[in-house]
Amino acid sequence: QxxxxxxxxxxxxxxxxxxxxxxxxxxxxxxxxxxWYRQAPGKQxxxxxxxxxxxxxxxxxSVKGRFTISRDNAKNTVYLxxxxxxxxxxxxxxxxxxxxxNYDFWGQGTxxxxxx
Numbered sequence: 001q002x003x004x005x006x007x008x009x010x011x012x013x014x015x016x017x018x019x020x021x022x023x024x025x026x027x028x029x030x031x032x033x034x035x036w037y038r039q040a041p042g043k044q045x046x047x048x049x050x051x052x053x054x055x056x057x058x059x060x061x062s063v064k065g066r067f068t069i070s071r072d073n074a075k076n077t078v079y080l081x082x083x084x085x086x087x088x089x090x091x092x093x094x095x096x097x098x099x100x101x102n103y104d105f106w107g108q109g110t111x112x113x114x115x116x
Contacts, residue, residue, distance in 0.1 A: 002026050002105040004095045009110030012085055016114070020080040022095030022107055033098045034071055034078040038091035038112075045094070049080060062088075085114045 003025035012018055020036065035050035049069035050058045057069060068081040078095065095107035 002028070002032070002097050002103075004097060004105055004107035006093065006095045006107045006110040009093060009112045011113045011115065013116050014086060014114055016085050017081070017083045018085065018112060020082070020093055020095075020110060020112075022078045022080075024076040024078075024097060026076070029076040029097070030073040031099060032103070034069075035096040035098065036069060036078075036080045037094045037096055038089075039094070039109075040088075040091040043091075048093070051078065082112070085112075087114045090114050 004022050006020060006022045008018060008020040010018060030053060033050055033052045036048045037045050038048050039045040046060060048060055048063055049067055051069045051071050059067060066082065066084045069078065071078045090113050092109040093112050094109045097105045
């Protein structure tokens, strides 16, 4: 079992920035592909960004150039730097650790609200 704890969400004005963090409970963190997903009210959860064990990055088109995912294996932590935030980025953001279908873990989520 891997426990994930997110932090860093909050209320920010359009154009602002936030940095989300997700700390994993186990040192096998480096074996997992880590990702950030989000779910807005009335919408399905969508993948925002992922980073593989080898450092390969993948972003949903709507955040390319604005968001950056990174990981620090020594700290068992994955980050999501979010810049130039837009109201449509408002959602609950979830951290995910994926190894295979039997080892697929989620955090509790952190709210991000972009509003003036």
